[in-house]
Amino acid sequence: MSAGIFGLLDDVAALARLAAASIDDVGAAAGKATLKATGVVVDDTAVTPQYVHGIAAERELPIIKKIAIGSLRNKLVFILPAALLLSQFLPSALPVLLILGGTYLAFEGAEKVWEAFAHHDDHVGDLETVEHTPHEEKQLIAGAVRTDFILSTEIMVIALDSVKDEAFLARLAILVVVAIAITIGVYGVVAAIVKMDDVGLLLSQRKSAGIQKLGRGLVAAMPKVLSTLSTVGIVAMLWVGGHILLVNVHELGWWEAPYELVHHLEHSVHGGIVGWLVNTGCSAVVGLVVGAVVAVVLHVLPHRHGADEAH
Template sequence: MSGLLALLDDVAGIAKVAAASVDDVVGQAAKAGSKAAGAVIDDAAVTPKYVQGFEASRELPVIWRIAKGSFKNKLVFLLPIGLLLSNFAPWLITPLLMIGGAYLCFEGAEKVHHWLHPHDEPVKIFKEDEAGDPAHLEDQKAQGAIKTDFILSAEIMTIALAAIPESNFWFEAATLAMVAIMITVAVYGAVALIVKADDVGLYLAKNANLDVTRAVGRGIVKAMPGVMKVLTIVGTAAMLWVGGNIVIHGLEVLGWGWPYETIHHIAEAFGSVAADQTRGFVEWVATATMDGVLGLGLGLLLIPVAQKVLVPAYQTVAGKTSDGAH
């Protein structure tokens, strides 16, 4: 009997330790995720533009497809890669992030270039179907969103990994997995709400019992096209801001700190003329704006590189692959 009681006491002790470990993982995941809030907001702003133009019945399936791709990006690829790099090749993290940041700058600058020159063909590194088949269009949109998500997810996971206190391998892995799950659910849940808001408004406008509720529904329907345009602009600005920020911080880590220091000093100068209550916000806006402007400049420089180097190289490789398949 005493042996059984001792065993039960040991089991209870193990359960308490396990529960405390789970609490620690959840707590650290919440803290680490909050550090990546900026990139999370960018992810939520960028994604809705990928479901524009689809029938209402296809919007949620496309979002779910992108969300599954995001889970795969974070849990299958980025989590193990991040842990391996942080433990065995930490020097590789910065260059890889800078490549991702440069791609975001290119994507954002390509959008701006197309807005300014709407008759010019957008620069596409990856070949797209030209037949207008809805199924192919859905594939292209989803794959494009998942590619962009991969870069933003890499930034989120890297920031989260840096925010986790030094601990053992498995605690870091569990915390990063929790960050990946919480952030993906939050981002794509918000995206689903944004995208389906017009359908909710239409339902209220047609079926609500109260006049005021029907009026709210009509207001939502009228507002959503403008909201989606704003989100497209915010998403593009977010690409440029995050991409520029990644590249600038990467240069600082690699020893070229003058761009970061210059931006920091200019932001401090703007903050110094603001009220104490708004100084931090003013400095953040100044920093984000300069990061975005530099990101736009880098992206515009990369457009001819894509036109003259990357696209021809991709077409050559794709052509050789296609020839070899016959």
């Protein structure tokens, strides 16, 4: 009987070692997948602060928390199951979904560019705190979660592509880890950024003159940082949207010339940082053009149709 017990313990120990090895493999693969999606993660971090730009200080963290919960729900409830099923049974559909998402991002970015120019004389960059009604706050959060959905889809699809050779259950575990880690990372950084002025205020009340100076510097700098991040977020929508369109339209063979032109320009400057800047700039232009066309279709044509009916 004791031999049976020891045999059982050996089996349990073997299973434990196997489970530990599997966890290590999942962690390593998740780290690799997250690294591949770093570019979009940075864009996600830059886009989000604009949604709490000018919000009352006491509402910043609650709003970020709600957006983070919406982001995690996007990844785990909607994107992850759909991406896994499509990758298993209909992998050719993923590029089409990304093209739709890239078009939406480009449209969002182009609309914000238009709004910035249309209200240029209405104190653009004014950081006066705005009080939002519960309904307005709910709409703001919904808009942020919709934008996050596109960025999260890109992140999850990039991560999925990096582990496509893994078994189904391994892919599932890896993508769950990626979804949770990226959401915590992105919205943790966003929360730290938007509350940095409060940290500066606390530091400015300390006894040390040096710490007081640092605190005052943070308080003075944060409005400019948030304003800059808001602009970066708009540009990020355009360049990520444009890049998604370029890559996936080329991958599907619909129109290869734009991607090949950008690829040629990137290599003509020998890649590196300059090459990345060329690629990013071209992607942003593509995003702006496509987004502007979509905006015209959605806003101008309905008005014209209404005017025709009035006549």
